[in-house]
Amino acid sequence: MANTPQSKKRARQIERQTAVNKARRSRIRTFLRKVEEAIASGDAAAARDALQSAQPELMRGVTKGVVHKNTAARKISRLSAGVKALATA
Template identity: 50%
Template sequence: MANTAQARKRARQAVSQNEHNTSLRSRLRTAIKSVRKAVDAGDKAAAAKVFQAAQATIDKIADKKVVHKNTAARTKSRLSAAVKGMTA
């Protein structure tokens, strides 16, 4: 257990920050899954639209340093390749 007031406060903050980061990570995974699902469905126009929304979400979460910027870039690249690789 934390012994000082500062350490107790940091422990409280860590709990709430962890919850916040967990929700952001969940939102990131949901965005990725939505693009994958749209690609599997086969509608290229819909997949492109979902990808645009997911791209914004991925960038926002990377800016908050929940995931590394290179991880975000790699994810966006793979999703983009999946959308572009679809047959019309």
């Protein structure tokens, strides 16, 4: 438990930042889910649009420190491969 004024303040700051990070992570997951659902439904145009809106959101998560850079790159790579497979099929 925090005892000093400084540690109490840090605990409050961490609590606020955790809430912000949680909201960001949730938002990113929502965008990714929209892309996955569009791929599963077979709608190439919707999947492409969803991917274009999800990419900047995921990269914003990287700059904010919510998602690791390699994780974001891997997710974008796999989703774009799925969208590309839809377009060719």
